[in-house]
Amino acid sequence: MIKMDDQELKKLTRQLIDGTLDTDQFIQKIKSLPFQDLGEVKLDTHRALRKGFAEIVYCPGKSDEQLENIARALANTKENVLFSRAAPHQYEVVLSILHDAYYHEKAKMIGIKRRETQTTVTGLTVVSAGSSDIPVAEEAAVTAEYMGCAPKRLYDIGIAGLHRLLAHIETLQSSLAIVAVAGMEGALPSVLAGLVSCPVIGVPTSTGYGANLSGVAPLLTMLNSCATGVSVVNIDNGLGAGYLAGRIVLQSTN
Amino acid sequence: MIKMDDQELKKLTRQLIDGTLDTDQFIQKIKSLPFQDLGEVKLDTHRALRKGFAEIVYCPGKSDEQLENIARALANTKENVLFSRAAPHQYEVVLSILHDAYYHEKAKMIGIKRRETQTTVTGLTVVSAGSSDIPVAEEAAVTAEYMGCAPKRLYDIGIAGLHRLLAHIETLQSSLAIVAVAGMEGALPSVLAGLVSCPVIGVPTSTGYGANLSGVAPLLTMLNSCATGVSVVNIDNGLGAGYLAGRIVLQSTN
Amino acid sequence: MIKMDDQELKKLTRQLIDGTLDTDQFIQKIKSLPFQDLGEVKLDTHRALRKGFAEIVYCPGKSDEQLENIARALANTKENVLFSRAAPHQYEVVLSILHDAYYHEKAKMIGIKRRETQTTVTGLTVVSAGSSDIPVAEEAAVTAEYMGCAPKRLYDIGIAGLHRLLAHIETLQSSLAIVAVAGMEGALPSVLAGLVSCPVIGVPTSTGYGANLSGVAPLLTMLNSCATGVSVVNIDNGLGAGYLAGRIVLQSTN
Amino acid sequence: MIKMDDQELKKLTRQLIDGTLDTDQFIQKIKSLPFQDLGEVKLDTHRALRKGFAEIVYCPGKSDEQLENIARALANTKENVLFSRAAPHQYEVVLSILHDAYYHEKAKMIGIKRRETQTTVTGLTVVSAGSSDIPVAEEAAVTAEYMGCAPKRLYDIGIAGLHRLLAHIETLQSSLAIVAVAGMEGALPSVLAGLVSCPVIGVPTSTGYGANLSGVAPLLTMLNSCATGVSVVNIDNGLGAGYLAGRIVLQSTN
Amino acid sequence: MIKMDDQELKKLTRQLIDGTLDTDQFIQKIKSLPFQDLGEVKLDTHRALRKGFAEIVYCPGKSDEQLENIARALANTKENVLFSRAAPHQYEVVLSILHDAYYHEKAKMIGIKRRETQTTVTGLTVVSAGSSDIPVAEEAAVTAEYMGCAPKRLYDIGIAGLHRLLAHIETLQSSLAIVAVAGMEGALPSVLAGLVSCPVIGVPTSTGYGANLSGVAPLLTMLNSCATGVSVVNIDNGLGAGYLAGRIVLQSTN
Amino acid sequence: MIKMDDQELKKLTRQLIDGTLDTDQFIQKIKSLPFQDLGEVKLDTHRALRKGFAEIVYCPGKSDEQLENIARALANTKENVLFSRAAPHQYEVVLSILHDAYYHEKAKMIGIKRRETQTTVTGLTVVSAGSSDIPVAEEAAVTAEYMGCAPKRLYDIGIAGLHRLLAHIETLQSSLAIVAVAGMEGALPSVLAGLVSCPVIGVPTSTGYGANLSGVAPLLTMLNSCATGVSVVNIDNGLGAGYLAGRIVLQSTN
């Protein structure tokens, strides 16, 4: 849409010069260029380049038929693909069409790894406060892995036992980006950001009850962090945090 | 209301026995006892015994005339009195009638100390996260002082700089009750409760902006604390926290 | 983390003095001390001393396998253990490994009593407003029992029938701490705090419908209590209230 | 709108019979009847009969000019008029036109008493929890007075001191309707409804701070009352409660 | 609690006079009077007199065993009893013990009619806006029936078709109290209060979706009614509205 | 209600003239006219003329019996009928009575087409942001179809891929009304309104999780649109949007 196709433009101008097209025809063609087939195809390519995935498919509410259609459409892609929040039987559906699909059980993600990346880019740390935050943390970690990162996982080190967190201080302080996943009161990102200098992406989770308000409480906690260096994504949005942190790490190591 | 006046009862029964009252008159008098003048006076005394104050007066919205009336009514009390959230000119009004009134400027409280207490009961620590939380913290500390406590004040030691908090670990771990005052994300009480064994009373403050929602964010944080031993009072309610913590300390040292 | 291990330190300094370690090696060892294996184990011990439990396990969302692992890890503890909000079948899982596990049905708690306490410390009263608040009240009462308290239970004495509450006025006024559990409009803690002098821990419950907003209404009521001496924990958080009240009673009777 | 004007209808039918109007003209006139000038005037009369006031004018945001116009329009009414939430200078404006206007200072109401009522209908009690709730309580009491009621006022008898409330139990139990005005936690209507059998109209006030949420907390408390016989009006809406309670008392004594 | 038992008092004073009790024993007995067995029994009687029901039992969450216990305790009452929000199988449980129990299917209420009332007191009208509001409206109507009222039911006459509502204007205008049940936008009570002079009790229902917020939207609508004479009860609280309206009608016709 | 029945009126006036009715009888009859049987029937006709449907039935919560009754009552209507949010088995019920009923599966609507319209009125475009918003979009499209519109459907063209949206710019810019259905952040209507000049009706959907708050987030987004020409309907209310947009298109093409 944005960048027109130079080759096509050159061809058209040549046709204009050699008289194959008159000025009006030429203008008509020029105007139709970026918004039609060519443009779309180019953009999709662009998107893969920019975003690192052929597609990220959000599974809840999708019918088996819809999943099958999507899977078929992706059969020949050379980019990686992720299906998020996939139920086990949805994995069966996808696997029946994409035989290289793998099910990341804890993260509830289906992954198709098509692009060869040496998963050796370090610097990303995924931290979870409690054991029930692990599925969201895994969603973040797996997302980053498909981008080419090798995230370290530090799980169940919430602020109620500061020593557990401090025991990993070296790992934390040498990170290039940290994903901090926490439900309940959600204070983990603030505490972390007071100890490290790299960006901390907070992911509030819906773990908790009562005044937790399905994750609104930790969300507010993280938004109000008095420590610099914290930003926040939606409740339970491990994928978004993992993508963002992976992006930061990748561009910090290039 | 609950405990009737034995002296009065005895007088009435003697009148019944000696015929001054007949049974119906006696019953009529008995029934009117606990809910009238006598009862109210007694209860006020009771209240002072139980609660430690002749009166705690909430100043906002009170006219000068109302304050004068209250001050006059308290002129001869032998219990302590506190006026909370008092503007400087309200102090002038009270001082003109109660000449022993003292203005605690940071706490915005007027105090009348009538009951002799040796302010030497230690064990209460008042902690504030930021410097703008100090007025609320002072309200807590001053309230406890008028109950006979000698609170320690640890101000401006929020979680963004854990080392400042850990430097006072000995004081904190030897406390009998801690009032933890915090705005912004309000994570201080959770972190404290992970380090100490005594009760921690969290006071969320309205310090902050945006998603702080005038103190609702730190309130939710404290209510969701994953550490045991934390309870919470209303936003900016230093008085309530100071009273409660003072009460715990006093009954723990008797 | 905070208190280092004196024995280990002494051993190291002796090695330094006798030349087994040179200064650099010694410093290296010193610095690694409090944040590694040793530290963690010691802290857990510490925590038990401070908090009175080897572990309190929150069961919802835990898989049977996770529960088994936790149970095995706790097999030889000499401290008490509680599993909260445990479903009956989760009790089966824990019992198969910890044969001294007991199921407190109303409280939905599994308890392992390892530390011998004479459960004779009185002074804690657990009050519930309605009959549907009893499970939360029981969670509070059982928690306190495992800390060594002998709580009195006064259930179903809400404010719609004041006489039921007043009938227990002696018990209430002689308490050292009261846990007041109430759903609906949640006014019980305020009424109680007007009658007694000890701390009142309010526990709002999600009992109710419509404008109850799953417990937010009684939570707000309790936070706004105009009576001094009330603090509040999260909705349905009987465990937190029981722990806190037990702590106050224990330190008031030492 | 509902009841057409019989006189006018009779005139028209007579014109139809005597041929002054033909059928079509007649129908045209009939159809336009109830919704035009005549109808409006009649309805206003109706409204006074039904509602007891010529007009109730809400003053905030009204310009002096608007108030003058309204005052002039009401100059000759034979019904009572109330201006609510009137600032002192707005009283000056109204008084300059309606010389029998009276300013109820505490209630911030201007009253014009045109209909002779013997203000002797008893049975309405207006109760306020705190002294800062008095303006709202007065708005209720004054409204009822202009309807012909003689309300009893019981102010400053909140639930933090139950004895003050119980001292007036006879008055409360013999009421035909109670307006219960309360800010803070707003538990007064529930407690009252547990003691009496008549309708209790709860009026939450915006008195309080923090989690009071400008009156939303006592509003929720009252809506969740576990005692039967409570209904609620908007925050600070003394007028609505006074009108409703007055209405109940009047129809209960006819 | 409030009114002591004259007979008992007289007996005691006679024992005092004849020397069976000495003054101290007498005082001891007097003080224990109103808050113990006697007092409670008397109050329950009182409550029935005042409130018109032996008991109103809220069924959700009650176990079969609990219901059986309650049913047995009520076996010999001479007052009416209602069980609200009762599932069909809960009716079976109650019926097995109380053989005169009747199931009001639409209202989901079980009724035991023990007190003979000629259900002929008219003046109560129950209006519902939509057909899905009928269960709540029926809860109100049945409650009033057990108090001795003969409510008129006007269902499905919401404001989207004003003509249906206006068709019943005579019934509405001659009512002594109206219960107006409405979900969706909840404007029915406001429209009604503009047409009638009697009290209108609004009952918001959770009928609706999206921005209805489970009944919060109609609740707010009703609280903000610009027509005088409207008060509101909790979302879906037909019982509370029916009781209150019944009470108003009964005291208006005595 | 508004427009009386001329025929009936003429008959009555003739009876008045010929003496069959006297003036009083005539007035009585006139007054009862518009609000009784006749009026209702006429109004229903009116409604169909104005609103384009004999009835739109909201199915959730309706029993099979209720649906059958409604279906029977509509058996002979000559207007179109829609049943919204109908479960498949509810279609079976309706079909058993109305044999020309058709089930629009994606829209979950049952349609009865009785009025012959050439579905050729163009100018309405229904846009959905994501694939999970399609059911709501279909509800809008089908509603408009039964009004006589031929809506264009542009699905799955959200703002995360602007090029997909821009590819349809010609269709969008030549529309007379656009229904824009979007969940998640709900920015689609704003972006569209920046590109077109016709009215854009935004429909927030409950698609999303966490801070989506069941559709409140996109609802707020749409209400705050900084582009002119956007209005909003309730969350998931495809029917309301489809009706409104259809109405605009129809009156723009007459």
Place this chain on the structure above:
Amino acid sequence: MIKMDDQELKKLTRQLIDGTLDTDQFIQKIKSLPFQDLGEVKLDTHRALRKGFAEIVYCPGKSDEQLENIARALANTKENVLFSRAAPHQYEVVLSILHDAYYHEKAKMIGIKRRETQTTVTGLTVVSAGSSDIPVAEEAAVTAEYMGCAPKRLYDIGIAGLHRLLAHIETLQSSLAIVAVAGMEGALPSVLAGLVSCPVIGVPTSTGYGANLSGVAPLLTMLNSCATGVSVVNIDNGLGAGYLAGRIVLQSTN
């Protein structure tokens, strides 16, 4: 952005053909066309065509200097301009530069009428519920006037007095679009939509107090309208509603 400038394109292609530009230069220029100076100017023209205004300026928070700059930039426009929510002194600022500026006092709008329109397009009715809603209603009416509409104003005809509304039924039923402005409970749009067939644009206002929640209550009411044909704009957004209704009327009369 979408439609490029044909003249410019033709000029460029001619330069390409005659050799003034080579292919690369030509492509470079082509690509820069629609998004730079030329594009912006053209688009503004486009926008005026589509949207009917050169600019609509939101005044709050704008400095005098900013307003002067904007006024100067608009000096020579041939389209109409509106400044909304303009304080009187802001009018002075604008007037000093644009001497044909007119101040619509009630609407708080400054208007510059440059495009000659015969303000005779009828069909738009602006209705307000109360007198305090008039400023918002005027904002809607004035906006439509500058688009070429001649709106009818029906003010102060809320639902508390249905007869006032019904008196204007003819005007309402013959409208092509209605803007319905209402604060308090906000039921006016629902009632109107039950009476008319044209689109009704609801504008909730912040008129009210307490549970009005600054306009959130009427906003929710309007969103939940059970009558078809209602859509809603932001609280107090008279401008948005006026623009939208004007747009509907204009395209319905072409």
Place this chain on the structure above:
Amino acid sequence: MIKMDDQELKKLTRQLIDGTLDTDQFIQKIKSLPFQDLGEVKLDTHRALRKGFAEIVYCPGKSDEQLENIARALANTKENVLFSRAAPHQYEVVLSILHDAYYHEKAKMIGIKRRETQTTVTGLTVVSAGSSDIPVAEEAAVTAEYMGCAPKRLYDIGIAGLHRLLAHIETLQSSLAIVAVAGMEGALPSVLAGLVSCPVIGVPTSTGYGANLSGVAPLLTMLNSCATGVSVVNIDNGLGAGYLAGRIVLQSTN
């Protein structure tokens, strides 16, 4: 706190070896080391290294005296200092002590530049949707400048005029981090994230009215972004976003 001071440790061990300290004294000193003066000083240094600022001072609510004290304490720092949300007169106060203080008027920030950085690190773009969002955007830009970045500013390019945004596509797509500041509906970050591959930090602003809810609406919009690569900070928190984006850019260019 974490890394102890090697020099000090070595001194102590030498004293232990030469007998100046015995083992117990040594252990005592070791344990006090990291949490006292030395530790604090070291950490402050650390913090500057990690965080890039000697101090960031939040001015609202600070008294002149407090600001003077802070300014004096920072007199000799060699790191940069920022005072945020500073009123003009607060600048006077700071300037009187720190003569190299500079006032960034639009950002309302006082800056002290002590550390020499060549402000040439490019890659950060700060985008604002409207002109009233500029103060927040400037806060972000200035913060990044003091960290050593040279941010590009693209202001007033909201989504209502997509062409303005697309005109800067090259700048946006070559950024290493984008701060996107937007009030109203807050859709800008989502649209941007659909066009670029670098991290986008969304900053919702409190610009707007009504359903904007003081910035909560754009906050929710950004949290729900359906485009990957967006994270969010608190409402109006330009500083936090600027710091975070600066951090990402700096570590991406090292």
